[in-house]
Amino acid sequence: MKESIRPQEEIIRKAMAVTMALFRVCLVVVTAIINHPLLLPRENTTVPEDEEEIIRKMQAHQEKLQLEQLRLEEEVAQLAAKEALEQVAEEGQQQQQQEAHAAWDLWSTLCMILFLIIEVWRQDHQDTPLPECPGGDEDELPGLGGAPLRGLALPNKATLSRFYDRCIRAATVDAARTREFVEGFVDDLLEALRSLCNRDTDMEVEDFIGVDSMYENWQADRPLQCRLFVPFTPPEPYCFHPELWCCSHPAPLDRQGYGQIKVGLAVGDAPDCACDKTKLGEDLLCLLHGRSPGAPPSCEVEDLLCARESPYLDAMQVMKWFQTALTRAWHRIARKYEFDLAFGELDSPGSLKIKFRSGKCMPFNLMPVIQCGDSDLYFVSHLSREPAGGGPASSTDWLLSFAVYERHFLRVTTKALPEGACHLSCLQIASFLLSKQRRLTGPSGLGRYHLKTALLHLLLLRQPADWKAEQLDVRLHELLHFLEKSLLEKKLLHFFVGNRKVSEAMGLPEAVRGAEPLNLFRPFVLQRSLYRKTMDSFYEMLKNAPTLIQEYSLHVPSDHASPPPKAVLS
Template identity: 85%
Template sequence: MAMGLFRVCLVVVTAIINHPLLFPRENATVPENEEEIIRKMQAHQEKLQLEQLRLEEEVARLATEKEALEQISEESKQQNETHGAWDLWSTLCMILFLMIEVWRQDHQEGPSLECPGGDEDELPGLGGAPLRGLTLPNKATLSHFYERCIRGATADATRTREFVEGFVDDLLEALRSLCNRDTDMEVEDFIGVDSMYENWQVDRPLLCHLFVPFTPPEPYHFHPELWFSSRSVPLDRQGYGQIKVIGSDGDALGCICGKTKLGEDMLCLLHSKKNAVQPSGEMEDLLCARESPYLDTMQVMKWFQTALTRAWLRIAHKYEFDLAFGQLDSPGSLKIRFRSGKFMPFNLIPVIQCDDSDLYFVSHLPREPSEETLASSTDWLLSFAVYERHFLRMTSKALPEGACHLSCLQIASFLLSKQSRLTGPSGLSNYHLKTALLHLLLLRRATDWKAGQLDVRLQELLCFLEKSLLEKKLHHFFIGNHRVPEAMGLPEAVRRAEPLNLFRPFVLQRSLYRKTVDSFYEMLKNAPALISEYSLHVPSDHASLPQKAVIL
């Protein structure tokens, strides 16, 4: 375009300079034929006009091309800016999603909350928003409800424990007298666990849970196999294990054919020519699964029920009551029936001690709705009940006199029990309530559990449960919890293990989770009226829920 303008200007300047009228030459002569000169000038003028028109058209074309190029360049620039902005936004979104995922893994793996101080606002997620649908009665009403309804209902717990313990001592002694020490399992003294021995039992009738450890006859011994850190174990099997029966020589089957050279015409009675295990009554007598060195829970259940029946028949003449099994699917669920019609249930649970620790493998526990089906009868659940009892005792010594921690657990357990009778059992159990309390005891200062803080701590306990339910995360208190004091003496394998989520079944069972959440919020809605009703008068039958307490 610049070259075109230069050419136009050059033609115009040349025409002006060469015009005879503007710049006449000194030696020029006037042509003889004036008409010829005029004709030539007109032709030259027309030629210049044509040239000017051509140049103007070229200038217009160049200008159009320039505008088109500028428009294309502008569109390309805008497109690049748009793509750049979109790429930037996509990158920011990706970073944001990654940050959310990292935060979820770090903070939603379980409600492990820091507690540097004692104020409610210092616990993240607990002191800010109140529970949905919960307005607890005032402190005076809550204290009156506890003293009148809960403390009074459990006043005879000590007498109940003493009666059950005396009877169980006699029953186990009779069992030992019937056993052959050379071939039968050896039963040890019982160990009291759970709410009756932790002083927070609420439900009536009062229920004692007693562990009964047993060991195999010599020369055999039990070899527990923990499943905490093994990557090959499914997540739903974490917290379980297997128990191998091993002889004194380390051979699980007690066969020496692999250690000696047999003749070609000699066969082992336990193995065939292909070295396959043959049925052996020896291992089955040791309560192992068929053709397996691992202890079988079903075999243990049958053995324990048979042994208890024989022991009771031996001493039944000494007592003026009957003894019967309470639940057929639980090996030690027993029930004392008095002639008056009253009964007293208790649980004798056969267990196996894990090495020299206070961990015990449990053959069977009353099933909760959230429990998943065992993959094998050789899977044993690992119980921390003895450690839980020790931790509560150790913590209580550091708390103020009349601390409200067990009162909070009792009230929460009472509300859950009434709600379960109203709408049926859900995935939330008393063990979850106790686990939540243990976490809070470890996070809170001792001075925060004064008797006057009952309403605040109860609100906090329920809020902790709500947060755990919404996140579907409630970690086991001992497994993988580095905050637990070393004075508890937990095995190193337990401390190093990955945290175990007790609410994992909610991730897999959506219907159970929905029912549990609905039941939990229904419990919160019923709590104020229920507490107020029971604080006014204590019904004679605690199993019946007052109609006034039901808010639908």
């Protein structure tokens, strides 16, 4: 039975396979008929062509987009590269700047150290003598040949001579009369001072000594002002023992030119007095000393104007003593005169001013000084405010003044020069220009003493025939050029200190002649602001000089033409 069932199932399976095959054939036929173009034609037969055009445009647009993308990618790459380069360059520049700053700081420090070492060595060890006295050739003067002076064009000789005659010579014709009056009054004042002093306890005042421009005949400004030294000594048995900076251990740079004055007992009595060697008796007095032989000193060192707990003379104490003594002396003789006397500057002990009833004033300077041994060197407690940029470090430091030697050198030199020599005229004109410039811009590091020092050097360098009156413009130009060169080099040597070219007949102490040269422009080395102000003021003075000389040669103001008032004594 099972065998009869299996054939039937096989037949049924084959029938179903045939049926499925026929169904598939019919489905294919129907599909072919439906999709045949002739049977069901499409509405738009141009679609394939439009599609090709669209495809072509899309391809073209795609190519454009690709090109634009490539261009943008290149620009972005370029910007990125540029930014990277800029960043690298900026980092490199910052690194270079840091390295440069570090190198500059290092070099600045090294240069400053080297500069200071050179300056100290030059001040301590350099011994450069002044050049030999040359002939009349311009080229033989060291450093002064050929180069024009910046900013200076002096007027012609005629204008310069007219300016000197009308403005300077006319303002100083009454200098002799002024000196005569001031000297007579000071004689009377000092005599009154001596009469008030106690011989056993007070300082002894000697006769005055005239110094500076009024006694060297180159005073250029008004009012005419006399400057007088008044030496003083301590009472017996004391004496002064000056200590120069060049005679002891090496002094600091800021103390060169200064010294100290020690107050002590004298080594012995005068050789013509035998009061301490002879028994005169207890009730007898020595007529020379005014005391009993062997008696102790009548005052202590502290009472002799010394610094506190020091044997050295104190400039402030001397200033107070001198001002008090002058005030007492004036009150003693004031009734004899028809004018008043007052102090001009509070910080200068002897700056005095005579006030006439008419309102006019006559200033003069009476300065307490101490003689250095047997020489003509004097220690001064206070000088005028010039030159700027320097001053004593202590009240026991006294400045050494060569004013008497300078006056003597000018007097001797003038005798060897031709008649009417122009050396003092050059100094007067330069001093006049400097004074006018100070009124415009204020004081600077350049003073009248620097002008005189420069002239003294030129007098030693030049032959006498080079100072004829007709060479005034040439010598004035040379003097200003010498100053410019010295300012640029920050070096102007003192004329007497360490100058072996000065004749021994001048009588300078050997310790001073053999000392290290003293640079008057040393303050400019470290004080840059003072140096800058001085250079600006100097070049402005040169710039204004031609116009100033032209104007004053045509019109002289009243303050330069009128003579000082006459003093009336009762």
